[in-house]
Each structure stands twice: as C-alpha cells, then as structure tokens.
Amino acid sequence: MSKDKEELEKDLNEEIIEESVEENKEEVVEETKEENSEENELSLVKKYKEEIQKLKEELEVEKDKYLRQTAEYQNFKKRTAKEKEGIYTDACVDVLKEILPNLDNIERAIAAEGNIEALKQGVEMTLKGFQNSLEKLGVTEIETSEGFDPNFNNAIMHIEDPELGTNVVVEVFMKGYKRGDKVIRHSMVKTAN
Incomplete structure (x- = not known):
C-alpha cells in the first residue's frame, strides 16, 4: 500500500475518532454535571472507551472493504486490457489467414515462366482469390x-x-x-x- 493511502487512512481514523469524541464530549459533560460522583465518571469513561473501540472496529471493517474493492478494480482493469489485446490479435490473425494465400499466389506468379497469356491468367486468378478473401471478411x-x-x-x-x-x-x-x-x-x- 502506498504512503498516500496509509496517510489518508490514518487521517480518516483520526477524523472519525475526533468526531466521536466531540459528539460524546457533550454527553459526558452533561452527565457529569448532573451526577458528580466518581462512579458515574468511571462509568462514562468506560462507556466512552467502548464507543471508541466500536468505532475502531467499524473503521477496520470499512477499510478492509475499501482495500478489497480497490484490488478487485485493479484486477478488472488488467484483465480487460489483456482481453482487449487478445481480441485485436485474433482479428489480425483472421484477416491475415485470408490474405496470405494470395501473397503465395503472387510469389508463384513471379517465379513462373511462360507466355503473357499464362501470366495474365495467373494474375486474374490471384485477383479472384483476393476478391473472395475480401468477401469472406465482409468487405x-x-x-x-x-x-x-x-x-x-x-x-x-x-x-x-x-x-x-x-x-x-x-x-x-x-x-x-x-x-x-x-x-x-x-x-x-x-x-x-
């Protein structure tokens, strides 16, 4: 976990505790004024400590949820990027599988010997192959x-x-x-x- 996240979580913990202290401070003062006895003060301190402990536990639960959700989101981003790259690669492979036989035909035509009519017929066949490839690809x-x-x-x-x-x-x-x-x-x- 980065320092920024740790500092944010620490600040959040302190802020929640301070808010709780402020909220409960008024209660403590009022109850203390009404019943000025040591027993009540000890009871209030105990109650206050229990409330702080309860808030700390709630904060830990929320912090755990936050960390899990952040990790899940990061995994989702990585998985999505990998799938996107795979889809692009597969699409390129599908197109190239259709085009490569035509390249082979052109290479054979260049290597072939013969008259102009045979060469022309070979080029026409290669052109037909290209057109069929484009048709299969929906072009x-x-x-x-x-x-x-x-x-x-x-x-x-x-x-x-x-x-x-x-x-x-x-x-x-x-x-x-x-x-x-x-x-x-x-x-x-x-x-x-």
Whole structure:
C-alpha cells in the first residue's frame, strides 16, 4: 500500500475518532454535571472507551472493504486490457489467414515462366482469390453506378457535360471499399455537373 493511502487512512481514523469524541464530549459533560460522583465518571469513561473501540472496529471493517474493492478494480482493469489485446490479435490473425494465400499466389506468379497469356491468367486468378478473401471478411466494393455520394466517394476531378445528369460518376480512379456501414477507403472519382 502506498504512503498516500496509509496517510489518508490514518487521517480518516483520526477524523472519525475526533468526531466521536466531540459528539460524546457533550454527553459526558452533561452527565457529569448532573451526577458528580466518581462512579458515574468511571462509568462514562468506560462507556466512552467502548464507543471508541466500536468505532475502531467499524473503521477496520470499512477499510478492509475499501482495500478489497480497490484490488478487485485493479484486477478488472488488467484483465480487460489483456482481453482487449487478445481480441485485436485474433482479428489480425483472421484477416491475415485470408490474405496470405494470395501473397503465395503472387510469389508463384513471379517465379513462373511462360507466355503473357499464362501470366495474365495467373494474375486474374490471384485477383479472384483476393476478391473472395475480401468477401469472406465482409468487405464490399463501394458502388458508384448510383451517382456521387460524398459519404462514400471522394471527387478529385470535375467536368461539365450537358449530355450527362447531375452528380454522375464519370470515371473511377481508385475503387472504394466498406465493411458494413464503415468505410475502409473512399472511391476516388471524376464527377460531372
């Protein structure tokens, strides 16, 4: 336990005892005035000591509760941080398990010998593998056929064309992706009107 906690507990003990002394002091004075005998004074002192002992015991019980609750909270914080780190690690592992086979395919394509058609076919198969991996992870391509939407598209170019309607996506420079409602990357597009 730190010195600050010990000092706080000591101050709390002293404060409770002082309050109890002040509360009981008036009772002691009144009773002493009424019955000025030694027996009554001894009785009052005994009663006062018993009250102090009772308050000390109550304080110890509360102090024990406080220490237990503090330790439980610290354990909870540590456990939660560890679980959070584990969840993140597991999520990364799940994503990488889906992506790594595609990396293997690209490495095989680079090492392969053959004509341009065979290479092109291999790249198309690898692309299909990537798309399947993204689909398994719940990642979808952002559609631009419905027009420009600033929530999902980033217009980097704009043209005026009377033959096209308003907010039409003319060209997609870079596809955008989302998972559920969360945008991973906005589509980079050219818009018209």
